Amino acid sequence: MKEFAYRRATGVRDALALVAADPGARYLAGGTNLVDLMKVEVEAPTRLVDVRHLPLGGVGEAPDGGLVIGATTTNSDAAADPRVRRRFPALSQAILAGASGQLRNMATVGGNLLQRTRCAYFADPAAPCNKRVPGSGCPAVAREHHNHAVLGWSEQCVATHASDMAVALAAFDAVVRYESPGGAGEIPLAEFYLPVGRTPHLETALPPGALITAVALPGAAASPRSRYRKVRERASYAFATVSVAASLDVHDGAVRDVRIALGGVASKPWRARVAESALRGGPATAERFRAAAAEELSAARPLRDNGYKVTLARNLIAAVLSELV
Amino acid sequence: MVDDARGEVSLRVNGTAHRLEVDNRRTLLDALRDSIGHTGPKKGCDRGQCGACTVLVDGRRVVSCLMLAVAADGCEITTVEGLAGGGELSPIQQAFVRLDGFQCGYCTAGQLCSAVGMLAEHAAGWPSAVTADVSPDLAAPRLDAAEVRERMSGNLCRCGAYPSIVRAVLETAARGQVAG
Numbered sequence: 001m002k003e004f005a006y007r008r009a010t011g012v013r014d015a016l017a018l019v020a021a022d023p024g025a026r027y028l029a030g031g032t033n034l035v036d037l038m039k040v041e042v043e044a045p046t047r048l049v050d051v052r053h054l055p056l057g058g059v060g061e062a063p064d065g066g067l068v069i070g071a072t073t074t075n076s077d078a079a080a081d082p083r084v085r086r087r088f089p090a091l092s093q094a095i096l097a098g099a100s101g102q103l104r105n106m107a108t109v110g111g112n113l114l115q116r117t118r119c120a121y122f123a124d125p126a127a128p129c130n131k132r133v134p135g136s137g138c139p140a141v142a143r144e145h146h147n148h149a150v151l152g153w154s155e156q157c158v159a160t161h162a163s164d165m166a167v168a169l170a171a172f173d174a175v176v177r178y179e180s181p182g183g184a185g186e187i188p189l190a191e192f193y194l195p196v197g198r199t200p201h202l203e204t205a206l207p208p209g210a211l212i213t214a215v216a217l218p219g220a221a222a223s224p225r226s227r228y229r230k231v232r233e234r235a236s237y238a239f240a241t242v243s244v245a246a247s248l249d250v251h252d253g254a255v256r257d258v259r260i261a262l263g264g265v266a267s268k269p270w271r272a273r274v275a276e277s278a279l280r281g282g283p284a285t286a287e288r289f290r291a292a293a294a295e296e297l298s299a300a301r302p303l304r305d306n307g308y309k310v311t312l313a314r315n316l317i318a319a320v321l322s323e324l325v
Numbered sequence: 326m327v328d329d330a331r332g333e334v335s336l337r338v339n340g341t342a343h344r345l346e347v348d349n350r351r352t353l354l355d356a357l358r359d360s361i362g363h364t365g366p367k368k369g370c371d372r373g374q375c376g377a378c379t380v381l382v383d384g385r386r387v388v389s390c391l392m393l394a395v396a397a398d399g400c401e402i403t404t405v406e407g408l409a410g411g412g413e414l415s416p417i418q419q420a421f422v423r424l425d426g427f428q429c430g431y432c433t434a435g436q437l438c439s440a441v442g443m444l445a446e447h448a449a450g451w452p453s454a455v456t457a458d459v460s461p462d463l464a465a466p467r468l469d470a471a472e473v474r475e476r477m478s479g480n481l482c483r484c485g486a487y488p489s490i491v492r493a494v495l496e497t498a499a500r501g502q503v504a505g
Contacts, residue, residue, distance in 0.1 A: 003330040006349040006395045028396065035352070035391045036373055046327060048349070050396055076385070080451040082461035089459050096454040100479020101443055103373060105385040106392065224460070236454065236478035 002044040009049050012056070012179050012211060018049045020181050020209045027051050027211060029072060030107040032099070033115040041125055042116075042132060052108070056213050059083060065219025068177075071110030071212045075099070075165065078109050088217055090226035090245045094168035094263075097230040100237050110212035112165045113176065113192070114204065117267075118239055119159035120144065130156045131200040138200075146305040147241060150313075151297075152266040157200030158303065161193065161268050162239050168228055170269035171245040171261035172221040180210035193268030200267070221259065223247035229320050230263070231312055240264035242312045248324035250284040258321070262313055265300075272296045275317060286322050293317035332395040338363060339407030347394045354378045356394035357404060365405035365434040369481070376480035379435035379442075380404045386442025388479070405434035408441065416500060417441060420493035428484035436480045440494050443476045447498070468498045 006028075009015035019025040024046030028034060037043040057072040059081045067087065069078050078084060079095035099107065121127040121139050128137035140148055140158050148158040166189065174189045187205050194202050206212070226247035232238040243263035249256045258279045260272035275296035282288055293314040300310045330350075336343045338361055345360050354371075357363045357380070366389055369377030373391040380389045381403040408415040417440050420426065427433040447468055452459040455475040456466040466472060473491045482490065 001350045003327040004349055005327050005329045006332055006393070008398070028393075031393060031396060032373060032388075032391050035393060039372065048393075052396065076446070076451070080446075080449070085452065085459045085461045092452065092459045093454070096452060096456075096459075100376065100388075101446065101476055102376060102379055102386050102388045102439065102479045103391075105442070106387050230454075236475050 001038050002041060002046075004045050005047040007047070007049055009051050009054060012054060012213065015049050015051050015054065015211055016179060016181055016209060018047070019211075022047045025049055029111040030074070031111075032103050032107045033111065037116060037123070040123060042123055051211060056110075062216060062219060065222065066217045069109050069215045069217070071108060071214055073109045075104040075107045075109065075112060076101075078165075079104065086224065087222035088168070088172055088226065089224060090171060090228040090247060091165070091168040091217070093228035094164040094230075094243075094245055097228060097240075097243070098164035109165070109215055112163055113169075113212060113215070115162055116203075117159035118162045119148065122159060131159060131203075134199070134201045141303065145303045147239070147264070148303060148306055149266050150300040150302045150306055150309045151262075151270055152196065152268070153301070154196045154198065154200070156198055157196045157267065159200070159267060160264055161266065163269070164228070164230060164240060164243060164263060167243055167261045167263035167269040168226075168245040169215060169217075170271050171226070171247060171259040172217050172223075173259075175216045175218070176206075176212055177214040177216060178206055178210040178212050180207045182207055184213075185210075186216070189269070190271060196267045221247070223249065223259070225249065225324050226259075227320055227324055229316060231316060242309050242316055244313075244316045244320045246317070246320045246324060248284070248321055250325055253283055255279045255282055255284050260296075260317060260321075262317070265309055265313055272317065274299070279321075284321075284325050286318065289318040289321040290314070332398070334394050334398045336361070336394075336397060336400060336402055338402045339404060345394070349393065349395050351394045352390050353380070353382075353392040353394050353397045353402070354389035356397075357389060357402070363404045363406050366438075367431055367434055369432065369435075374481075375432070375435075376439055377432050377435040379438045379480065381438055381442055384442075384445070386439050403438070403441075405437050408437060415441075417444075417493065417497045420497045421490070424493045424496065425489045426486060426493040427482075427490075428486050432480060432482045432484075436477070436482065436490055439477060439480045440490075440497070443473075444494070444498055447472070447476065468495065470495065
């Protein structure tokens with residue numbers, strides 16, 4: 001690990017100023033991903049500004065009936081919150097499906113959004129990786145990619161986004177709030193992660209030096225009939241091969257509203273808007289669910305060894321929707 | 326070269342206050358083992374994947390290999406050395422001994438601290454990934470083998486003592502001896 005300076009920020013302004021003053025500075029919250037990557041020197045900040053103790057934790061009510069989850073709320077506390085479990089159960093399930101009990105006690109909601117891909121080439125400083133060293137190449141396209149992306153990837157990068165939580169947030173149209181040297185702002189989750197394109201090293205739409213302060217869940221998206229299902233290579237404590245967050249509102253046998261997001265298939269949580277439009281207003285039948293899932297996945301471009309994810313995603317969408325009827 | 330690469334840290338470990346000067350790179354695990362001399366927490370993978378370094382920080386289980394010592398400044402730490410009290414093993418430790426919850430013992434300190442944290446989480450009504458319905462309006466999920474396996478999945482045991490670990494945790498829970 002490279003040497004670094006450490007400071008515990010005394011407030012949001014203080015944190016912003018400390019990071020703005022040092023181009024090598026990074027915010028530290030739970031550290032479960034950042035410290036891990038620092039050990040292998042994929043991350044080598046010159047200064048850590050600890051924001052864990054800032055008053056940005058806790059879950060609060062929003063005027064629209066939604067919830068505001070503070071950025072330093074631990075994954076554990078967010079998942080255990082009764083209001084999250086009652087109104088956005090798929091979010092609670094998604095968080096609980098990620099990592100281990102110990103890691104969820106450390107990791108924060110803000111940090112979870114900014115975690116890096118678990119692509120093995122990204123984590124290996126000896127390997128080329130366009131995300132880590134722009135222009136160095138991407139070995140995954142030709143070599144090991146059985147758990148890589150099937151949607152939205154580019155020749156420059158086929159890595160997936162690792163978060164479970166963000167998949168549920170995408171389904172619920174969450175909004176990321178931040179403070180930055182240029183002022184406060186917010187970004188809908190759908191626009192938070194940048195398309196890979198030719199710049200896989202640019203991952204989010206956050207302005208430079210910005211600090212995530214909260215994630216807002218709109219009241220209109222609240223759905224007790226929502227669910228997160230994750231398929232992985234072992235029963236627990238593994239990243240997703242494919243996951244689905246979905247909510248379904250059926251009235252008189254017809255789909256009044258539906259929200260579907262996929263994890264493990266792209267560089268960001270993949271909102272399945274094609275499937276959603278195919279389903280809205282139509283009959284809530286298993287046959288329609290399968291057809292809509294197939295339509296969504298028709299855009300998939302599997303690599304040599306990850307075509308199974310296309311089948312898996314189709315089946316998982318149809319299965320989760322059927323469970324929600 | 327970073328000019329302020331070291332920091333002062335106050336830790337309360339198993340009830341005793343310690344003041345250390347550490348390199349900012351030092352993890353809580355290394356501080357506990359090498360600076361304070363508590364070698365109960367083990368360095369297995371050092372990457373947050375095996376759970377052998379699990380300790381309780383302010384009452385919650387964490388992997389001490391991914392927590393920087395400077396970031397733990399001011400925290401109350403409990404290691405496996407702090408679970409027993411008054412010369413008597415804690416209920417979870419007694420259950421591990423009685424039911425053979427270990428073989429080589431390398432993962433045991435982490436398993437024990439994790440079990441203490443996990444039983445408290447369950448007692449607080451937290452659901453898990455195998456809880457069928459996470460609604461807070463239902464009764465808390467009953468702790469069965471599937472729940473214990475899921476909640477303890479952050480602790481690996483290469484000897485494969487899992488069946489006995491699950492029994493030891495379930496027995497401790499059934500006796501209501503959550504405090505460890």
